[in-house]
Amino acid sequence: MTIYDPDFYPHPLDSEGFLPAYCWRDKYLRAFSLAARSKHNWTEKVLDRTIVAKWFRKAERADNGNNGRYVLSWHKNDVQFVYEELLAYRKFVLEMREQGHKLEPHIDCVWKADGAIPEELRQALIKAVATLENVPEEKRDWHPGSKKQVLNLVHPSMWPLVYDASVDVTTGEEIEVEEGVEEWDMDIFDLKAREGWSNRFCWLPSEFEVSEDGKNTTIRSYVNNLSSLNQQELFYPILERIFTIFVPLFNCVLADLHQHRHECSKTKGPIGYAEPEDFLTREQHDEKFEEMMGQFERREELTVDFNQLGKRPCYKHSECMETGADCGKVDYSLQEYQLYPSREQGSLSMSEIWSPPVIKEEDQLEGRTLKVIVKMANIVLTPENPSYTGGSWHVEAMLNERIVSTGIYYYAQENITESELGFRRTFQYLFESETWTAAHDLDSGEGRMVQEIGRIVATEGRIIAFPNVYQHQVQPFELVDKTKPGYRKILVFFLCEPHETHNMPTTQTVAPQQPYDREQVLELLRQSKIGQLPEEIFQLIVEKLPPVISQELAEEYRRQLIAERSVFNKESQMVQGRTYSLYETDLGSSTL
Template sequence: MSLHNLSELAESLPKPTPPSPFPHPYWIVFSDYGPRFPSIEEKLIQKFSQTIRSKPQWKLKYNNSDIASKWKQEFRDEFGKETRSMEGVLDYVFLELKWIDKTEATLGGFTLGPDEKILASGTGIDAVVDEKVKLQLQEQAKALAKSFDEVDYHPGTTTVVDLVHPLLFPLQYGVTPIKNEDGGVSVSEYLEEIENKKKSVSFGISKKYQWLPTSMTLDSSQDFQFTSYINNLHPVKFESLYKTISQVFNAAVPALNFSLSYYASGYRYKVEVPDGYEAYPKEYEEYMDALYNEEDKKEKEIEGYEYDYDKVEEVLSAKRLEFLKPLTVSYKEDPSPTNPINVKDFDQLKVIVKMANIELTPENPSYPGGSWHVEGTINENIVATVLYYYDVENITTSTLSFRAGFEEPRYEQGDSEYLSTYFGLKDEDVMTSPLGSTEAFEDRIIVFPNFFQHHVDPFELKDKQKPGHRKILCFFVVDPYDTLAITSDDVPPQQEEWWADEQLKDYLPDLLKEKILKLKGEKNWPQTMKEAKEMREDLMKERSVIIDDDIFDPYEREFSLCEH
């Protein structure tokens, strides 16, 4: 074969998929895979920045020297005892505000949230979704809700109504028929390669289920459109809703690119902290050696003298506090992603769509709040969430809170002074740190990576005599580097109701139905809603397992001070 032919052959072969830069949220603890716990100073920077950016017209005020001086003094008065590096912290905050101000001017209506990977849009003239699109979505969602025979309350709730949810009719390994490249059908099987996608703990993997995403590709206008059906949303009856949903997604793309770019670039430490082994100057090492030598000498020279470990540790503890120097806090340069991501560079995106309402009434006037969670398992491999609040009425302020899980600092055994001085850590503290919250009001899109846990904070009716609601459209974006997550392109609709619908001939041609029934048998396929809801219970049970040993859960494990 000639070199020319070899070159043509090489070009025709599928290109290997590069490794994903996105870590899985359930990373393996004690593996150096997760970020190190942040310092007190880093958390103060975060707190001060959020406090300022929550003020009305902060961009007009932070450059005013009188106002800035007043704010700085307020921070000194309230938090001065928490750090020995307050002036460095304050300088950092105001320099970073300049970068945030400059960056937000390029984001087309989005602002940075508690972390630069969390973005949110505005309302009214600052909304990124056109008002006509929002009103269309409101009407189309009402029509969708009316199309159901009964209200589908999310299991375990009396206020959350599921309109479109991936928990119903998921891919089930060993059960669900999938289309093959040769035109045949086969039963989907669990692949061991799923476990090797990323470093993930066992409870971050399902051997039974996968939520079913649909593919999106770019049209001639460089906008994303759906190429197959959204699971649990009829593609013919609600064709116009498909278009509206895609318009909302396209409005979120600039923020999605920004969030994923910083997510792919790794955790950005604002304050560098020396490891415990390097935190002390040479003088401390000399003092410690002299103290040990003195005790050794006494033990040898004084009959009956016993080495007093407790006394030595007490003396060293006091000296460690003396020798631990304040951290140097310095804003060196504006951050920029080292691994920029543009989702339009990929041949397709796999996206899971959810629509849900929280509906309150005078008889049921409050929502208690959600649980802390990340989305999905390694099977879906979700890297980001996009939330759109398209209809909010008669409720108190609703917020979405975030927190992150961290690896423990590297420290010398028993060195509680290092841990408390630099990190504010003590034995049995949970290895998570709050990031802050973002208000969820009508018109707002919130985008964040699926590395932070989040939960909906409690809210209630504003006017207790009237009903109220909060309605969302949600996108779970699958890692674009993932080739193993199966989409609705390859899974024929499983719903019994859809099989009987003549409008779905393009999705379920007679020949395909025959092949599936030959494979599965008429008694076993398609699935009824009753079967789907039973499966939903099992799926939810699987994904809400309480871990017997929280030490392996990066979001729940407690810090354990090693003293031996």
């Protein structure tokens, strides 16, 4: 396995995994755009400036508090920028619809499509999955620690590749940890990245071959934990069709990563907040903001400049009031309650407006054989256990698998409140000052260097694809009717690094390790000409087959694998972010 190749897509556990921080202005522009594009029929509503002006008024009220203080938000440049960007999104989405595609961009590098999976295919998946669900209770695989809420149907942590135990069928030898990993040159590679590897386990991907025209996918090697002949016949045609529909979304994610859009900021600066010289009162601001909204609704040039309207603060304004003197200034004592300081929010360039990704040949999955890991799971709620408290922030797998993108199909749900998937990113802490943390909407004392960047609603029938450079977390939800059970069901495709030099083991080289698969193989051998050989010769042949892993040992391996990866996700700076503290002389102690 190649440890690193400059052509690889970004991975969260690479040593350069920390991204630039979003400043406050950047964050409220992104939040507004996402909220607008999440509204029903937004492509039509965005053309009605009266409606959009209402959105701006609501956003201004929500966005005037930054890091515990009132700040001036929503300048004329902000309004112009985000509206032009919404029109750019609209143009792309409508063009896609005209071409028969339903994909839409969400936050940067995250893509979604509603209703892209035909209903007959969704029903076929539901019917097939029922064969995995309808088993005796003692055979149900409740995820460890989930309080019987997460039901694993197909999970890659069961019967994974076990280094020094799993056998390569092409050589007959046990698969060892890569020498390059064990002997990592610390002078070249960062210690943090080294700890992104497992010396014990690796999920086993299948080989998915996508046709040149992208209209078909063929599963060329078995899906781990879904490998019996009956399961292959039932599930693989369904999975192949669904994965084919995911390909355009994965292409967009890869193109976004190739263009480093996960690193891009819409604003430049600021380094920090300087103490403001001028202030606006709430009355002044509201009057001028309404004037600007009127200009926007009438499609006029926006001329209101808040930075030119402020006045100097008067620190002894009560004395001025007593003497009746008109100092021409504003009362500084009201700063925290009524005044909007005129602060530098960072420069904004129209060149940073969103544009469709340029999907180059190297980003296209058509005509390639891919390494894909499949997972299926249900979250099940009952009147006795009616609330799901949410998952942990994590990235998928480790550098062994090098998953670059995740695709999720929310194919069925019943009697649950709105469910969301949250995203966040680690960032670089550049300046150890309170003004820098204030400008980036961070706690002024100490904290983790992570920023939440948005959420996506997990509506039934929706498919999404997102990069693994973002951490993600399932948000809490609960039963709507507490007297009835409810559920949410997902199908997941983990896309491993598609570059050809990422030659990790797959199910093409590792035979099924499940005992029930071995029983099926033996039955087939008995029915073949090999079964007609003398018994002692038949047994000699059977002894040459790769070893299987018992159910008990597989569960123990899973426990160890989950523990290893849970600890890593919990303690890794590249997942949880470095710590910063304004109370110390450094950036805080290492968590690795």
